[in-house]
Amino acid sequence: MRIHLLAVGQKMPAWVEAGYVEYAGRLPRECELRLVEIAAGRRTKNADVARILKDEGERTLAAVPKGAHVVALDVRGREHTTETLAQRLAAWLADGRDVALLVGGPEGLDAACTAAAGETWSLSRLTFPHPLVRIVVAESLYRAWSLLNHHPYHRA
Numbered sequence: 429m430r431i432h433l434l435a436v437g438q439k440m441p442a443w444v445e446a447g448y449v450e451y452a453g454r455l456p457r458e459c460e461l462r463l464v465e466i467a468a469g470r471r472t473k474n475a476d477v478a479r480i481l482k483d484e485g486e487r488t489l490a491a492v493p494k495g496a497h498v499v500a501l502d503v504r505g506r507e508h509t510t511e512t513l514a515q516r517l518a519a520w521l522a523d524g525r526d527v528a529l530l531v532g533g534p535e536g537l538d539a540a541c542t543a544a545a546g547e548t549w550s551l552s553r554l555t556f557p558h559p560l561v562r563i564v565v566a567e568s569l570y571r572a573w574s575l576l577n578h579h580p581y582h583r584a
Contacts, residue, residue, distance in 0.1 A: 429520060429523075429525065431520075431528075432462050432493060433461060434464045434466060434488050434529065436465075436531065436558065437558055444560070444563060455573060481537075482540070488530055488541055492544075493526050495525055496527060497527045498544055498545045498546050499547050500541050500547075501548070502549070502550060503553065504548065504550065505547070505549045507553070513568060514575040530545065531561050531565070551565070551568070
């Protein structure tokens with residue numbers, strides 16, 4: 429199974445790239461994390477944000493691998509503890525399909541992305557800058573995998 433992190437935004441700062449690579453690289457082949465960057469719409473002073481969001485949503489959904497289980501990251505989604513995320517990861521692994529995690533840009537995800545998702549996941553009730561979400565997702569998945577595999581990284 430592959431986990432595809434479909435995230436709006438390109439050309440992230442070096443610290444974002446380094447943080448993401450650190451944790452994504454720790455995951456084994458059985459749940460490889462693959463980042464797919466979706467071009468963000470150009471936001472100007474008088475930009476039509478609704479149109480930009482719709483266009484980003486269309487490009488995000490077009491990047492979802494065929495047959496993948498879609499999970500939208502959304503503040504209104506289900507919050508997980510490390511233990512419940514580990515249970516979700518175990519279920520995704522058992523299912524055998526690829527998983528596509530959808531991360532929106534500064535305004536979040538288009539409603540079409542949330543509607544296409546089989547489940548929604550909230551990292552927190554806090555709002556995170558969308559570049560930081562890449563690192564938090566990668567670390568959370570690695571921690572969940574560690575728990576499932578009795579690896580010492582997770583010490584709860």
